[in-house]
């Protein structure tokens with residue numbers, strides 16, 4: 269048996285539960301449930317860009333799959349299958365077992381089968397493709413926000429950014445905060461059940477990977493245009509107003525909201541993988557019911573409008589977006 273074959277068998281072949289033919293042949297075979305569309309998304313994780321060279325391999329395994337699952341959550345899709353293409357500088361058994369343990373811990377937590385991939389030698393680079401199912405016509409897209417929608421987020425923002433700042437020795441944290449911040453950074457928990465529950469409630473949705481302002485602006489931009497025949501036509505340019513005090517974050521941040529570094533962590537910090545979604549105001553009770561039934565906090569942080577501008581209010585004043593390091597999309 270070749271080393272590559274052995275490696276695939278040992279580290280990347282596990283029993284599957286919803287797959288007709290998994291790892292081992294030239295292609296995998298899967299069946300899509302009736303009345304569903306296939307949702308497909310890929311994300312690459314590159315050493316030095318997405319994780320530090322000395323990052324724990326377990327965390328790299330967990331996170332490389334989790335960030336892909338998060339894209340399914342944002343679509344209101346149920347993730348079911350993944351492929352893993354990996355290039356490795358060397359065959360390091362300790363590294364591979366820890367990576368594999370983290371990857372499959374995440375796969376098991378979200379009921380995903382690893383059904384194939386590719387393995388080559390090269391600098392460390394991990395590319396995952398995730399496949400999921402969404403009820404036909406029910407996907408949550410970025411482009412259907414309506415002016416006057418409430419803007420909501422799940423969970424808390426800024427945890428991962430604070431964890432990163434802590435690793436870079438920019439801020440000190442007490443034990444409990446450090447644990448929360450580092451686990452948000454290293455082992456994000458994608459909001460699959462929230463995305464599924466929002467399918468008939470939200471108008472638009474995105475997962476927050478690049479920071480709230482950047483990702484919300486994707487919704488605003490995508491919802492400002494519509495397809496007329498084959499041409500993109502500008503409708504009213506969509507804008508939004510957020511209220512900083514209403515954005516859920518660490519208690520330790522709440523009383524330092526006047527600090528621009530704290531504002532940046534909350535508004536532009538990436539890697540949180542929470543959902544940001546918009547919904548009509550008449551959906552408030554339904555959203556509260558989703559939050560209660562899933563035991564997840566869902567918080568209203570602002571509203572969309574037809575101004576074409578994204579503004580953030582703090583102490584009833586508009587924050588200066590440029591000092592936040594935020595490039596307005598317009």
Ligand code: ADP
Nearest residue numbers: 276280291292293294352354383384385386387
């Ligand atoms: P081929 O030469 O046909 O591309 P490979 O030797 O690359 O086959 O892969 C053999 C089998 O192992 C295929 O089913 C492939 O999908 C699977 N595979 C390869 N690398 C991985 C990996 N990192 N994770 C999961 N499955 C993998």
Ligand code: MG
Nearest residue numbers: 385386387388
């Ligand atoms: Mg191959």
